[in-house]
Amino acid sequence: MVLKNNFWVLVFVLLLFGFAANFHTAKGTPRPRPRRILLDTDVDTDDFFALLYLLKLNRSDFDLEGVTINTNAWSNAGHAVNQLYDILYMMGRDDVAVGVGGEGGILKDGTILPNVGGYLPIIEQGVTTTGGCRYRQAIPVGIGGRMDVDTNFGIRKAFLPQGSRRYRPTTQPTTQQVMYDKISAGPITVMAIGAHTNLAIFFMKYPHLKKNVEHIYVMGGGVKSKNPTGCCPKNSTSCTRQQCGDPGNLYTAYTSNPYAEFNIFGDPFAAYQVFHSGIPITLIPLDATNTIPINKEFFDTFEKTQNTYEAQYTFQSLKMARDTWFGDQFYTSYFMWDSFTSGVAVSIMSNLNKKNGENEFAEMEYMNITVVTSNKPYGISDGSNPFFDGLKVPKFNLKRGGVHSGHVQTGLEDPFCIAKNNGKGRCKDGYTEVVTGPEAVRVLVATKAKLNPDPNSPLDRTFYKSFLNVLNAPQNSGRFNFTTQFPNYKEVLYKPDLKKRRLGKPVVFDMDMSAGDFLALLYLLKVPLEVINLKAIIISPTGWANAATIDIVYDILHMMGRDDIPVGLGEVFALNQSLPTFSAVGDCKYIKAIPHGSGGFLDSDTLYGLARDLPRSPRRYTAENSIKYGAPRDTDHPELRQPLSQEVWDSVLKTLDPGLKITVLTNGPLTNLAKLISSNKKASSLIQHVYIVGGHISNGHMDKGNLFSVPSNNYAEFNMFLDPLAAKTVFESTLDITLIPLSVQRSVSSYKKILKKLRKTKTTAESRFALRLLSLLHLLKQNHSRYNHMDTFLGEILGAVFLANDHSQLSPSLQVKPIKVYAHGIESKDGQTWIDVKKGKSVKILENINDTVYYNVLAKQLSYEKQSAVIASFDEQNKQ
Ligand SMILES: *[C@@H]1O[C@H](CO)[C@@H](O)[C@H](O)[C@H]1NC(C)=O
Numbered sequence: 030m031v032l033k034n035n036f037w038v039l040v041f042v043l044l045l046f047g048f049a050a051n052f053h054t055a056k057g058t059p060r061p062r063p064r065r066i067l068l069d070t071d072v073d074t075d076d077f078f079a080l081l082y083l084l085k086l087n088r089s090d091f092d093l094e095g096v097t098i099n100t101n102a103w104s105n106a107g108h109a110v111n112q113l114y115d116i117l118y119m120m121g122r123d124d125v126a127v128g129v130g131g132e133g134g135i136l137k138d139g140t141i142l143p144n145v146g147g148y149l150p151i152i153e154q155g156v157t158t159t160g161g162c163r164y165r166q167a168i169p170v171g172i173g174g175r176m177d178v179d180t181n182f183g184i185r186k187a188f189l190p191q192g193s194r195r196y197r198p199t200t201q202p203t204t205q206q207v208m209y210d211k212i213s214a215g216p217i218t219v220m221a222i223g224a225h226t227n228l229a230i231f232f233m234k235y236p237h238l239k240k241n242v243e244h245i246y247v248m249g250g251g252v253k254s255k256n257p258t259g260c261c262p263k264n265s266t267s268c269t270r271q272q273c274g275d276p277g278n279l280y281t282a283y284t285s286n287p288y289a290e291f292n293i294f295g296d297p298f299a300a301y302q303v304f305h306s307g308i309p310i311t312l313i314p315l316d317a318t319n320t321i322p323i324n325k326e327f328f329d330t331f332e333k334t335q336n337t338y339e340a341q342y343t344f345q346s347l348k349m350a351r352d353t354w355f356g357d358q359f360y361t362s363y364f365m366w367d368s369f370t371s372g373v374a375v376s377i378m379s380n381l382n383k384k385n386g387e388n389e390f391a392e393m394e395y396m397n398i399t400v401v402t403s404n405k406p407y408g409i410s411d412g413s414n415p416f417f418d419g420l421k422v423p424k425f426n427l428k429r430g431g432v433h434s435g436h437v438q439t440g441l442e443d444p445f446c447i448a449k450n451n452g453k454g455r456c457k458d459g460y461t462e463v464v465t466g467p468e469a470v471r472v473l474v475a476t477k478a479k480l481n482p483d484p485n486s487p488l489d490r491t492f493y494k495s496f497l498n499v500l501n502a503p504q505n506s507g508r509f510n511f512t513t514q515f516p517n518y519k520e521v522l523y524k525p526d527l528k529k530r531r532l533g534k535p536v537v538f539d540m541d542m543s544a545g546d547f548l549a550l551l552y553l554l555k556v557p558l559e560v561i562n563l564k565a566i567i568i569s570p571t572g573w574a575n576a577a578t579i580d581i582v583y584d585i586l587h588m589m590g591r592d593d594i595p596v597g598l599g600e601v602f603a604l605n606q607s608l609p610t611f612s613a614v615g616d617c618k619y620i621k622a623i624p625h626g627s628g629g630f631l632d633s634d635t636l637y638g639l640a641r642d643l644p645r646s647p648r649r650y651t652a653e654n655s656i657k658y659g660a661p662r663d664t665d666h667p668e669l670r671q672p673l674s675q676e677v678w679d680s681v682l683k684t685l686d687p688g689l690k691i692t693v694l695t696n697g698p699l700t701n702l703a704k705l706i707s708s709n710k711k712a713s714s715l716i717q718h719v720y721i722v723g724g725h726i727s728n729g730h731m732d733k734g735n736l737f738s739v740p741s742n743n744y745a746e747f748n749m750f751l752d753p754l755a756a757k758t759v760f761e762s763t764l765d766i767t768l769i770p771l772s773v774q775r776s777v778s779s780y781k782k783i784l785k786k787l788r789k790t791k792t793t794a795e796s797r798f799a800l801r802l803l804s805l806l807h808l809l810k811q812n813h814s815r816y817n818h819m820d821t822f823l824g825e826i827l828g829a830v831f832l833a834n835d836h837s838q839l840s841p842s843l844q845v846k847p848i849k850v851y852a853h854g855i856e857s858k859d860g861q862t863w864i865d866v867k868k869g870k871s872v873k874i875l876e877n878i879n880d881t882v883y884y885n886v887l888a889k890q891l892s893y894e895k896q897s898a899v900i901a902s903f904d905e906q907n908k909q
Pocket residue numbers: 045046047049087088089090504
């Protein structure tokens with residue numbers, strides 16, 4: 030059609046000036062402009078490449094009106110939504126609606142309530158936001174997985190500006206609301222670049238609105254693809270064949286399912302609903318994306334052309350992805366997935382006069398496919414399929430013996446799926462399989478990325494060039510980055526001069542980053558250094574917050590002028606929960622008790638929306654890594670690497686004055702402590718004392734624990750339940766323990782009383798912050814049933830107060846009792862603690878304190894003018 034050397038000029042012109050060529054339907058009638066777009070994304074790295082590409086297009090042709098977050102995949106909701114808000118703010122697009130979560134559920138009879146948050150695949154969705162992770166467990170949780178995605182490798186907080194939009198409890202628009210608003214407003218195109226939970230729920234709830242969706246572009250699945258990753262040379266004997274030549278890309282689940290791709294595997298039943306919705310679908314599967322890797326030529330060209338903030342952000346992210354990639358196969362195994370999908374979609378929409386989806390970037394072909402949701406034989410009832418098992422009428426009236434009625438994969442280690450002989454799994458859940466007959470849906474499928482006809486260009490795919498041109502184009506560019514938005518922000522570290530001080534007892538604080546833990550931390554930082562010398566913080570991300578929330582700890586320390594205190598990241602899985610064969614992934618047997626939505630991770634990860642008001646620390650999680658610590662290579666700044674809890678612990682021991690021992694306060698699951706004492710026998714002997722906040726010693730059947738989300742388990746307390754094996758390990762050790770159990774915590778969890786005290790005392794920045802957080806928790810508790818458990822967090826502060834104070838002041842009563850912890854893998858009993866005269870371990874138990882004195886001490890200490898905040902807030906930090 031065009032002379033070779035003019036081709037790129039044309040593509041460039043088309044892109045900048047809007048793909049204006051053809052906005053006519055196949056029949057030739059002009060269609061209304063602009064084309065409205067809704068993007069459903071899991072906010073992975075590659076997702077915001079796609080988002081930025083869409084935001085750069087001429088808005089009179091393509092108008093992205095809404096973004097909804099798939100909360101069931103590669104990122105966690107609280108981190109994802111704030112990153113999205115920041116990206117949109119950078120791009121000057123605060124008008125784009127953002128939806129995340131929702132508290133609605135699906136009833137036993139299949140009734141779908143409004144505002145289902147989509148935190149769980151439909152098969153696990155009940156009436157709350159807690160539930161299992163049969164599919165999501167394929168996604169790595171920590172470093173190399175969601176930890177890196179949530180923080181965008183640590184680049185996000187260094188780079189993105191910060192606007193006024195952010196997650197706020199109870200006022201955050203939900204996914205279903207945004208979908209409803211945008212889809213009911215008129216014809217719209219949807220792009221789905223995560224799992225399909227949100228969309229499927231929407232179509233099941235509002236089938237009459239399907240007619241407004243003109244087209245769905247999907248990144249996902251593998252149809253006839255042959256995964257090129259992990260192939261061994263033919264005659265190699267040493268190479269371990271990983272996934273190679275199979276349709277799927279579940280590199281963590283290959284031994285159970287070589288057929289599925291992550292997005293579709295995230296919720297196969299949802300994907301089935303979307304594919305079978307009757308709405309025209311264009312699929313960009315691995316077949317096509319496997320042919321467009323981020324190769325070296327593309328990478329090098331990109332490095333040289335970064336004319337906009339969005340190009341810089343994208344390049345820096347890609348570079349960190351490359352520098353931390355395992356093995357040496359980044360250039361052949363990191364593909365353009367979602368970004369390529371956005372390009373193909375836009376190009377098809379610009380060429381609607383052409384047949385069969387012809388476009389600039391991909392070869393297309395029609396195929397008849399379905400999505401496999403269960404495995405043959407159908408009609409069995411083996412306990413794997415909650416749509417049928419134990420129900421008189423199958424959920425959603427599904428057909429007995431139909432395609433959804435077979436065995437459904439229950440997890441990565443599902444024995445049904447694991448092949449006995451050749452190591453190649455046999456489950457097909459999530460496979461976008463070619464079929465004939467009534468199940469077949471005719472779908473336009475991208476099969477291959479188009480080659481660049483210009484043999485002299487280093488960029489040998491047409492889309493490479495488009496991507497770089499679009500991101501670097503001056504139109505619709507980002508307005509600033511963090512540094513240019515906040516020129517007064519200084520990367521300084523604040524450290525007290527400890528040399529001339531007589532320091533108190535050395536303390537290590539082990540926290541799971543629940544709201545109460547941050548208040549306990551503030552409290553510990555306020556206790557005179559002569560009483561407590563807080564040596565280190567270790568994080569147990571096995572409780573109420575995700576690992577990436579570690580940045581809030583850094584920010585609190587920065588605020589309080591304590592950038593000298595090291596922060597160590599602990600194991601992301603409870604003991605015995607990660608897979609022995611692949612430790613980056615594992616089960617969620619215990620942590621599934623924490624709600625994903627309101628009152629759970631969504632709120633902890635944002636500190637109920639307040640974390641962004643804290644001063645921003647130059648210290649934060651970073652994916653920077655070092656060969657010295659087992660990384661595949663040194664990144665640009667290996668010295669910045671996030672230390673692990675074990676390393677921080679070791680360094681504390683090294684700097685300990687002779688004769689001194691450490692006091693440990695744990696405010697979360699005992700994962701870290703159990704690891705420390707079992708990996709190093711000497712560790713116990715260097716621990717003076719351990720204060721454990723948690724456990725419940727029931728004194729009668731009415732005296733229940735606090736596990737509100739596990740109805741079968743009446744008597745456990747969260748910190749023990751979340752890692753029962755760790756609790757057992759600690760309670761069978763030689764450690765000297767004081768337990769601060771639920772009953773005494775409950776005696777000091779009156780919001781009214783503490784708020785009254787805090788309002789009266791002279792205020793410091795930190796007491797004001799504590800007052801804000803506590804008032805918010807109190808209001809939420811009064812207003813919304815999802816926040817009923819807020820007392821739990823107020824009670825948690827007691828450990829810090831008790832540890833720090835002259836005991837007589839609080840009039841504590843302590844009793845020594847022999848304690849045992851249940852940890853045999855039975856959900857209804859795990860984590861329970863009881864008195865066992867014969868076999869229990871003698872533990873001091875705090876039974877009572879004077880609550881009036883307690884509230885006084887807490888409020889007074891927080892408003893003590895010494896050891897007060899160095900910078901009060903983010904706003905103050907950025908003032909001239
Ligand atoms: C966007 O498209 C409109 C309508 O075709 C055109 O008038 C306008 O100049 C374009 N803007 C840019 C920046 O290309």
